[in-house]
Amino acid sequence: MIPEPDSGPGPIEVVAGASPGGTSGIVITPGERVADPWAEGHHPPAIGPWKLAARRLRRNYLAQAFLVLFLLLVVVCLLAPLYASDIAHIGPNANNITGTVNVGGKMVDVVSPDGVPVGPTFGSHYFFGADSNGRDLAVRLLYGGRTSLLIGAVATVIIIVFGTLAGLLSGYFRGVADMLLRPLMELIWSFPVVILGVALGTALALGGIGPVKGNSLFIPAVIIGVVYIPYLGKPIRGEVLRLREQDFVDAARVQGMGPWRIMLSEILPNLSSMITVFVPMMLAYSILLEAYLSFLGAGVQAPNASWGTLISDGLNYIQTTPTFSLIPGAMLVLTVLSINVVGDGVRDALDPRAQVRVRT
């Protein structure tokens, strides 16, 4: 439950930074004099923080442009099977080492007898060229994008769910829960992310996790999720420690609410804007970490492709055909950039201290 502002006692003139009764969600440029909305019986239409954030986001054209770009990348990657079956006519893992392809009216080897794969044809087959196994790089690029986005999304869900849970339990209960969860988060936090990810990825790629095989995409998603849980859990814990001392939480206790209900119905809603800001940030981090791990061979396992594996595979040809690495690299950069810009937009929109003039 978000604390409601006190009702205004009468006509006054307010100056920015002194809105009556605490947080109203309306932010006024410092120094600006505005009419008291409660004066002379004039009550502005009620506006919630989410609606206000949406309004702010709608005015952030840069964030909107990058949101469109991100959605476009997602849609293109989701259409990978269609591209593979109807245009390229080859699956992402199908080897075609001794095949040929038409380039400028001439049939050439997909992979030459001394092992050099064909470069970009910019045609329906091998648009971005082939890898050493004669696989269509354009097809693998799209499938690799699906893999990267999927792992990023699953990892983000893991981070949000378990990070929030850990922060809530640790911050609200304190005591034993805090004694257990806080050091655990500190321990994970203290490891360099990539090194911890590589260590876990290498170990789990061999043995898997229980019934999940080592080459499952679930493995890197879980690893990334676990590694980043403290990055959300710790700030959530800090915020919960603050919120649990607030009057509205005391009031809820007085009314006889149990700790779980207080956490879910009183504290969690107050964390929603914080969590919302973390979602794009964690998604971007997760996609990047997946790329690092796959690049180092500890993420997505062969023959599956991700942008990280494609960059790594392309390095062998960096001097002769740099596009093999540059194109998946560019896709990765565009995706992460778009998520970050959208994320910044969301943060600005949700930030009650943002310096944005709002007309009511």
Next chain:
Amino acid sequence: MKRLIMPLAVTGAVVVALGACSSSSSSSSGSSPASTGAASGGTITIAAGTAPLSADQGLDFTTQGQELYSVINTPLLTFKRGVQGVAGTQIVPALAQSLPTMSNGGKTYTFTLRPNLHYSDGTAIKASDVTYALERDIKIPWQAASFVSAYVAGGTAYADGKATTISGITTNDATGTITVNLVAPFAPIVDIFALPGTAPVPPNTPMKNLAGTGTIGDGPYKWGAITAGQSYTLVKNSKFDVPGLPRGHADTIVYKVNSNVLADAEQVLNNQADVFDPGDTLPASVLPQVKAQATGRYQAIPTNSTFYFWFGLTQKPFNNLNARQAVIAALDDRALSRLDSGFLSEDCHLIPPGIDGHSSPSSCPYHDPNGAPNMTVAKQLMQKSGMIGQPVTVYGEDRAPRRQYLDYFTSVLNSLGFKATEKVINSGVYFTTIGAPSLKPQVGWGDWVQDFPNPWDFMQLFAGNAGSSLNYGYVNDAHYNSTLNTLYQSDPKTVANQWSALDQYAVTNAYYAAYGHEEFPKFYSDKLNFNAGVLSVEYQTDMTSLELK
């Protein structure tokens, strides 16, 4: 990584056999690179993709290790130096005054040490040091320890801790005589005494793996600074003086390890390193550049090696003959050659062309290795096998082009209807992983580079000896085993046809899907005298032949 790790560790089973034996070494023609004799001294850097498992020849039996130990640890015999190609497989005396005398129906070999031999620290070499080195090999253990423990009398008892010494070896330090008694005639024993792992070590050498320091050696070079896994420095041994063996030209040789083989190749191309380690594959992406810019310092040299996939015969689906045959019929050896930058000559047989008993690729039963795969036959065999839909885990290494072989092979299995997934293992532990008795893998990749020029060296890979760490598929065929045990007693030249028939028998029974024999790249910097350098089929780069211009 292309490093052909060849942990020979044959295992086991003591072979009972009869008959005379003789040296298996073959002498054949080869070029003798010419040293200008002008340049001595200086430092030469070898850019290698993989490190040896250890600097201790008493543990390691990888090709990387052999390359290094061949100039650090000189055994009783050695393979002929200074000649390139198969001529380098001829066995000549090293610490021994001459080739051993054979007696007792091929069961006893007698060596005599040359006088006044010294280790690099000045200690005199004694005949009993050979016994100590072999005992150390068994205790550490050397990856090829079973060569000694299984065939030398008393070797098994020593390995099992039932004896304090190897009773089959007797020595006389005063006369320098070393007598080796075998449990049965075993022709390759002469080759084994030419392996650096059997070289003597001082008796105060610890009975443990000296991975970071190596042992005190007796070769033309001795160990300098070692950073295990990263760099190995060899410096000239001024005390080396064995008649007939080269002393080397460079003062210092640095064996620098960088798993990025492309970077290694570029360093040599740009004269930042001097030798591209021949055990690595020159990446296809840099090959055109090498051929164009490095004419006169690059050459592909045929070696005795075989690349293959093995099948796990004790479990589904490859306990089924039709399933195995289907896979072989569907394999495109030309594709695998392209993955190896074109360095493979396609063939379905295990015994390579440079070894007695090699069969022509034209006799391959399921498809022409130089032609397209026979998918029609493959799919019929799959239907017949009833193994469609069976899950398969395919094992392979993580380094190029081996991971690419794995990707290709997995895609072939999936095209036949198996549900194949890959298990990529780090190159450094691949063979020990798949050879672990607890694993029993279904199918995977393997390679073999000759240890010595004898078909037995290749065919023993599929010997059904209990506990073999090389027979990854657990092939155990009574006819195969008994034929192998009979043939190794004879000079391979005299029974070449029978070796060939055994290879053909195994191919027909689809015990392995061999797909080619590799050429190794001899690729030097501009600073080296290319014509003087030797790429030995035994030791890869013969470091004693390297000289600066």
